Amino acid sequence: MSGDAEETICAHLRACEEALLDPLVRRDRARVAELLAEDFREFGSSGRVWTGGEILELLATEDYRAPAMEDFHCDSIGEGVALVTYRTVRMDAESGLRSAVLRSSLWTKKSGAWRVRFHQGTKEV
Numbered sequence: 001m002s003g004d005a006e007e008t009i010c011a012h013l014r015a016c017e018e019a020l021l022d023p024l025v026r027r028d029r030a031r032v033a034e035l036l037a038e039d040f041r042e043f044g045s046s047g048r049v050w051t052g053g054e055i056l057e058l059l060a061t062e063d064y065r066a067p068a069m070e071d072f073h074c075d076s077i078g079e080g081v082a083l084v085t086y087r088t089v090r091m092d093a094e095s096g097l098r099s100a101v102l103r104s105s106l107w108t109k110k111s112g113a114w115r116v117r118f119h120q121g122t123k124e125v
Contacts (some may be wrong), residue, residue: 006074006076009074009076009082009114010074010082010084012114013074013082013084013105013107013114014072014074014084016035016107016114016116017069017072017084017086017105018069019031019035020032020035020116021066021067021069021088022066023064023065023066026059026060026062026064027059027060027062029056029059029060032055032056032059033052033056034113034115035115035116036052036055036056036115036116037052037108037110037115037116037117038052039052039117040052040055040115040116040117040118040119041117041118041119042055042118042119042120042121043119043120043121044121045101045121045122045123065090067088067089067090067101068088068089068090069086069087069088070086070087070088070089070100071085071086071087072084072085072086073085073086077106080108080109080110081106081107081108081109082106082107082114083104083105083106083107084104084105084106084107085102085103085104085105086103087100087101087102087103087124088100088101088103088121099123099124100123100124101121101122101123101124102121102122102123102124103119103120103121103122104119104120105118105119105120106118106119
């Protein structure tokens with residue numbers, strides 16, 4: 001894959017990840033469903049394992065404030081497969097404490113559309 005093609009894919013996947021962090025998108029079940037693979041699974045930072053259906057239910061009703069995204073990286077793993085890693089950061093308004101979560105997503109391209117198949121969040125210590 002050429003450098004330009006990889007840059008284009010990585011920019012697209014970053015926009016997809018940013019959309020999944022956007023509270024308005026998260027509440028839009030149809031939009032989130034377009035981004036998740038049918039067999040989506042998530043290992044949450046809480047330690048819980050989530051299915052795609054469970055994530056759709058959770059996101060539709062959650063009270064959510066988007067974190068900042070840092071250190072975004074995207075690597076082509078193979079034809080139509082990419083690994084995305086980044087950190088999300090929140091600052092507690094009352095205490096001023098910073099909390100960060102390391103995130104990774106495995107994206108696959110099927111029928112012309114990129115969908116996240118697996119996501120993991122791990123609290124940074």
